[in-house]
Amino acid sequence: MSAPALESIEIETAPGPQASIIWMHGLGADGSDFAPLAGEIELPVAVRYIFPHAPMMPVSINGGYVMRAWYDISDAAIRREDEQGVRASQQSVEALLAREKSRGSAAQRIVLAGFSQGGAIALQTGLRHAERLAGIMALSTYVPLADTLAPEAHPANREVPIFMAHGSADPMIAFARAQASRELLQQQGYAVEWHEYRMPHAVCPEEIADIGVWLRRVLA
Numbered sequence: 623m624s625a626p627a628l629e630s631i632e633i634e635t636a637p638g639p640q641a642s643i644i645w646m647h648g649l650g651a652d653g654s655d656f657a658p659l660a661g662e663i664e665l666p667v668a669v670r671y672i673f674p675h676a677p678m679m680p681v682s683i684n685g686g687y688v689m690r691a692w693y694d695i696s697d698a699a700i701r702r703e704d705e706q707g708v709r710a711s712q713q714s715v716e717a718l719l720a721r722e723k724s725r726g727s728a729a730q731r732i733v734l735a736g737f738s739q740g741g742a743i744a745l746q747t748g749l750r751h752a753e754r755l756a757g758i759m760a761l762s763t764y765v766p767l768a769d770t771l772a773p774e775a776h777p778a779n780r781e782v783p784i785f786m787a788h789g790s791a792d793p794m795i796a797f798a799r800a801q802a803s804r805e806l807l808q809q810q811g812y813a814v815e816w817h818e819y820r821m822p823h824a825v826c827p828e829e830i831a832d833i834g835v836w837l838r839r840v841l842a
Contacts, residue, residue: 627714627717628674628675628676628677628714628715628717628718629653629674629675630653630672630673630674630675630718631653631654631657631671631672631673631675632670632671632672632673633657633660633661633670633671633673634668634669634670634671635660635665635668635669635670635671636668636669637668638668638726639667639668639669639670639726639727640667640668640726640727640728640731641665641667641668641669641670641727641731641732641733641756641841642669642670642671642672642722642725642727642731642732642733643669643670643671643672643732643733643735643837644672644674644715644718644719644722644732644733644734644735644744645659645671645672645673645735645736645740645759646674646676646692646715646734646735646736646737646739646740646741646743646744647673647675647676647690647736647737647738647739647740648736648737648738648739648740648741648762649681649689649690649691649692649695649738649739650681650684650689650690650691651690652675652676652690653673653674653675654673655673655737656673656737657671657673659830659833662830663830663833663834663837664834664838665834665837665838665841666838666841666842667841669841670722670725670727672718672722674714674715674718675690676690676691676692676711676739676740677690677691677714678690678691679691679694679707680694681694681695682694682695682696683695683696683697691707691739692707692708692711692739692740692742692743693706693707693708693710693711693739693742693743693766694707695739703742703766703767705767708742708743708746708766708767709746711743711746711747712743712746712747712750715734715743715744715747716747716751719732719734719747719751729751729753729754729755730753730754730755730756731756731841732755732756733755733756733757733758733759733837733840733841734747734748734751734755734757734758734759735758735759735760735761736759736760736761736763737761737762737763737825738761738762738763738794738795738823739763740763741759741760741761741762741763742760742763742764742765742766743766744758744759744760744763745758745760745763745765745766745784745803746765746766746767748779748782749771749775749776749779749782749812750774750775750776750779751776751778751779752776752778753778754778754779754781754782755779755782756782756783756840756841757782757783757784757785757836757837757840758779758782758783758784758785759784759785759833759836759837760784760785760786760787761786761787761788761825761829762787762788762789762792762794762795762800762823762824762825763786763788763795763800763803764795764799764800764802764803765803765806765807768803768806771806771810772810775810780811780812781812781813782812783813783815783836783839783840784807784812784813784814784815785815785817785832785833785836786800786803786804786807786814786815786816786817787816787817787818787819787829787832787833788800788801788817788818788819789818789819789820789821789822789823789824789826790818790819790820790821791820791821791822792821792822792823793822793823794822794823795823797818804816815836817829817832
């Protein structure tokens with residue numbers, strides 16, 4: 623599967639940004655889902671937010687209905703991710719990273735973020751990226767292709783800050799699965815800042831406040 627060029631919503635918080643946040647949405651949404659947060663989170667530097675739209679594809683667990691998705695999901699019980707689709711989206715996000723570098727954001731000034739499927743792609747791409755990133759934010763998600771992480775992870779991001787957050791009442795991605803992903807990352811030596819909230823598969827005000835604190839720290 624070739625990597626499609628991704629259309630995106632872009633928001634600059636001030637002229638001449640030299641830091642970027644690439645933020646991927648969840649299954650069935652689009653880049654506009656998290657765009658309003660660009661105006662809610664106060665940061666110490668000018669930032670270019672990139673909110674890409676995932677490609678349209680049929681999703682097996684939704685009866686083959688065509689929607690925006692970063693990869694297909696089969697088997698509703700365990701929500702098995704499609705490896706080919708995951709890797710294609712990884713390539714697409716790598717292209718976004720390359721573009722941001724060409725526009726003046728060094729790798730160390732780029733955050734990869736995402737919710738649900740988007741968070742899975744943020745982890746998939748960020749931990750394998752060949753240059754150190756500012757941070758990886760993974761919201762209501764898990765580590766995809768977990769068995770391949772150890773052999774494929776790049777040493778450049780072995781110490782990258784990772785923000786993981788999950789709702790204790792999430793009916794879409796089980797809380798235990800997120801915890802298992804956190805433990806996997808910690809076992810492999812990653813420093814994970816873990817947050818949990820009393821919420822379903824969503825984002826809450828307390829979480830947004832914590833995200834702001836973390837972003838201000840990694841982009842300071």
